[in-house]
Amino acid sequence: MRKNDQYQNQQAGIYFHIPFCVKKCPYCDFYSTTNLALQKAFLKALMREMRMLCDFSFLFDTIYIGGGTPSVLLAEDIGKIIETIRQVFKISADVEITMEVNPGAVDQERFAGYKSAGVNRINIGAQSFQETNLAFLGRIHSEKDINPAVKWARKAGFDNMGLDLIYGIPGQTRQSWLLDLQKAVDLKPEHLSCYMLTYEPGTPMDKDRQEAGFCPLSDNLVGDMFELTVEFLSANNYVQYEISNFALIKSDKRADKRVNMSRHNRKYWLSAPYIGFGPAAHSFVEPVRYWNTRSVTKYIKDVNGGRLSIEGKEVLSREQQMIEAISLGLRMTDGIKTDVFDKKFDVSFKKIFATTIAYLEEDGLISVAENRCSLTRKGMLFADSITSMLI
Numbered sequence: 051m052r053k054n055d056q057y058q059n060q061q062a063g064i065y066f067h068i069p070f071c072v073k074k075c076p077y078c079d080f081y082s083t084t085n086l087a088l089q090k091a092f093l094k095a096l097m098r099e100m101r102m103l104c105d106f107s108f109l110f111d112t113i114y115i116g117g118g119t120p121s122v123l124l125a126e127d128i129g130k131i132i133e134t135i136r137q138v139f140k141i142s143a144d145v146e147i148t149m150e151v152n153p154g155a156v157d158q159e160r161f162a163g164y165k166s167a168g169v170n171r172i173n174i175g176a177q178s179f180q181e182t183n184l185a186f187l188g189r190i191h192s193e194k195d196i197n198p199a200v201k202w203a204r205k206a207g208f209d210n211m212g213l214d215l216i217y218g219i220p221g222q223t224r225q226s227w228l229l230d231l232q233k234a235v236d237l238k239p240e241h242l243s244c245y246m247l248t249y250e251p252g253t254p255m256d257k258d259r260q261e262a263g264f265c266p267l268s269d270n271l272v273g274d275m276f277e278l279t280v281e282f283l284s285a286n287n288y289v290q291y292e293i294s295n296f297a298l299i300k301s302d303k304r305a306d307k308r309v310n311m312s313r314h315n316r317k318y319w320l321s322a323p324y325i326g327f328g329p330a331a332h333s334f335v336e337p338v339r340y341w342n343t344r345s346v347t348k349y350i351k352d353v354n355g356g357r358l359s360i361e362g363k364e365v366l367s368r369e370q371q372m373i374e375a376i377s378l379g380l381r382m383t384d385g386i387k388t389d390v391f392d393k394k395f396d397v398s399f400k401k402i403f404a405t406t407i408a409y410l411e412e413d414g415l416i417s418v419a420e421n422r423c424s425l426t427r428k429g430m431l432f433a434d435s436i437t438s439m440l441i
């Protein structure tokens with residue numbers, strides 16, 4: 051995966067995993083530590099890791115600073131990360147640089163600093179506008195922190211902003227979810243991600259659920275909320291382009307709907323190349339995927355010792371690549387481009403899956419057009435089971 055002319059100027063993404071959080075949320079299984087004292091050593095190792103991988107010849111057109119909680123870092127630290135990446139790699143002139151921000155770990159000055167550092171897209175983890183939901187999710191912020199965060203971001207000049215919301219929270223109703231959606235839309239973000247609450251194995255929330263500490267919402271109600279989300283957001287000019295992701299179509303009706311989509315996240319669904327830095331970060335250059343160690347202390351030790359801190363690596367077989375193309379393609383409303391699939395794998399998608407497709411079409415779960423195969427709205431509710439029928 052080192053320098054190779056076959057990648058010369060091929061577009062790719064960069065992901066930074068900032069592994070710090072003020073407090074761990076009980077539902078989250080992303081790697082992070084609350085030991086903020088390690089920040090300085092981590093940043094030093096991160097700069098070194100970038101230089102160790104300096105011979106990638108891609109043209110990077112997206113940079114995503116995620117985590118963890120990147121907004122625990124000072125603007126000058128974010129500035130150093132962006133400056134180093136620009137020194138080490140070839141960066142596209144119109145690069146999208148996204149940073150995730152926690153409304154409970156940011157202030158007006160930091161937003162202005164992040165903007166001057168070069169961040170041009172901000173993603174705010176609002177999650178809910180209701181205190182009971184935020185308390186259940188164990189978030190550090192209050193509903194009252196969200197509007198000021200949005201205001202400060204706009205004031206700092208961010209004209210590309212995303213908000214994250216979570217639904218399916220115990221105690222939530224259709225009406226209370228609708229209220230969250232309304233409050234989010236009132237803030238006019240360019241992008242909305244609406245994630246269904248999932249109980250990830252090994253998280254404190256999953257343990258609590260198994261011990262009957264609370265009663266999860268029924269699948270039917272969560273399914274209703276999903277349909278409500280798509281209908282409500284579509285009525286408010288947000289186009290769904292992935293199961294959980296919606297982009298605002300501006301009233302000037304700009305021809306390119308993609309303008310407000312997350313260019314970076316689309317790379318994941320399209321199996322495009324990306325390189326990850328920081329503990330637990332994944333990298334993918336088809337057919338190779340590798341991932342860094344899930345320990346910031348080991349990461350620092352490895353990198354300081356002159357070694358990349360890689361924990362695992364896999365080389366996808368042709369069959370595995372086909373499986374990924376199907377499972378990721380079906381997440382997008384555009385679906386699988388069957389002509390591209392056929393060319394890439396030298397098969398006929400429609401012939402291989404003719405029987406399953408006919409059955410799913412009859413049930414209104416899948417839609418097949420000339421060169422596309424995509425899930426219907428009803429099908430999106432059963433995305434995982436439909437994918438497993440096709441692989």
Ligand code: SF4
Binds near residue numbers: 070073074075080
């Ligand atoms: S702040 Fe974000 S990354 Fe940190 S524990 Fe909570 S959900 Fe996970």
